[in-house]
Structures are given as structure tokens and as C-alpha cells.
Amino acid sequence: MQVQQILETCLYVDDLEAAREFYSQVLGLTLVTEMEGRHVFFRCGQTMLLLFNPDSTSNLESAEEAPAHGARGRGHCCFTMDEGDTDSWRERLNRFGVDVEKETQWPQGGVSLYFRDPSENCLELATRRVWGIFD
């Protein structure tokens, strides 16, 4: 018996409004639902990307639906990028004023672009080849 798939990926942000703009405008994600001061939820393919204000979710009193959680610091999340879209993504990030902090050409093939969301979370766009295990 084993888990087969990730249904929700979570990051914590200190400015939900800025996060909503960034993830919808720059990354093109579709907003599913939001609660002022608490969360903004996006769909990303077959997974949900949940952005929480840890001040809200760390507090058990406000956690009506899920047990308390909440982290502080710079989280990490990586999105799949098609092999031929590297230039387009680099240009798009630049156009939105998002610095590409690092670009890595992996020895085994594939490429990663690293950048920050408005809360300094470390985001990555990578081709699936970087892991050498996916189709």
C-alpha cells in the first residue's frame, strides 16, 4: 500500500494579495478560492497549490477545517517546464521584473530556472528530464 500522487502542495506567504497577483499573472495559474487573511488556492494541473498565511493557519482557533500548520522561512516548489519553453519562460519572468536567480544545465540533461515569489519562496521551473526517472 502506497500513496500514488500528491493532491496538495503548500507554500506559506506573508502577503496573500501579492501572492495572488504573482501566481496568477506571472505563472498563469487559475485561482480556485481564497479567504481574506488566510489563504489563496490555485489549481496546477492535477494538483492544488495552496498558499497560506501562517499567522492564520498556525492558530488552532482559526483552523476549523484542518489541524494547525504553518511554517516560516523560504519554502521551495518546482513546476514542470516543457523542454522548448526555457527561453519563453526566461523572457516572461524578465518582462514581469522577476529575476532569474540561477539557471542550471544539469549534467544528466534538462534545465532549471530559479526565481523568488514575493515572499522569497524559492521557485523553480524545470524540465522533467532533470530527474531522469519520468517519462
Next chain:
Amino acid sequence: MQVQQILETCLYVDDLEAAREFYSQVLGLTLVTEMEGRHVFFRCGQTMLLLFNPDSTSNLESAEEAPAHGARGRGHCCFTMDEGDTDSWRERLNRFGVDVEKETQWPQGGVSLYFRDPSENCLELATRRVWGIFD
């Protein structure tokens, strides 16, 4: 232009050894690679689940491959559970001594089981119906 899929989901843990045992034994995930003191990486379907020691990855000097990241506190991640497997998962968690902290039957259909990993991250097993937007 939009990101289509999440390739890496990340949690931070304070005990990599305990995390390796938990995620492989209890959740049945396949270990892909590990680096003592820094990380343990698992495959979960078409996504990688990355478990990092934030003491290591928050330090730029040790971040040869990716920019610095690292969070502290209780993160969150949700795994997909098949509709008919709720009882089996509850029993499996109990058998491994993992408390089901909360079980939620959602008004729109679907069920969630909440529990903790050894670092107190808030984990969830949920049926895809809970979001009402996935096939």
C-alpha cells in the same frame, strides 16, 4: 503561458532518518536519493517529494545546486487516496502507531485523514472529490 504541473513538492524535517523511515515504511514511497544531513528525496507518482533539513539548505555555502531555501514550523502536504481505501489507510496508520488527528467528511463529498509526520508536518490523505474540480 502557464505552468501545467508541479514537479517537486517540498517539506522540511528536523530528523532525516526518521523521515526516511516514515515516508518509505508508512506511506510506501520509493526512495530516489539521499544525502546525509541534507535531504531525502522520494518519488510520488509523477512528482518528487523532497524532504530537506533546513539547517543545511538555508545555508548558501552548502547550496551548490539550488538557491538557499528552508522553512521552520509545521508544513502541509496532501496525498491522493482512493475512495475505497479510507478504512485501509486508517488501519495502516494505526498499525504503525500514527494517530489520525482528524477525519473530515466533506459536505461536497470526499474524505480527509489528517496525521503528523515525525517532524510534526501536517499530512493529509484525501480523495480527489474533496476539491470538486478533478476527474
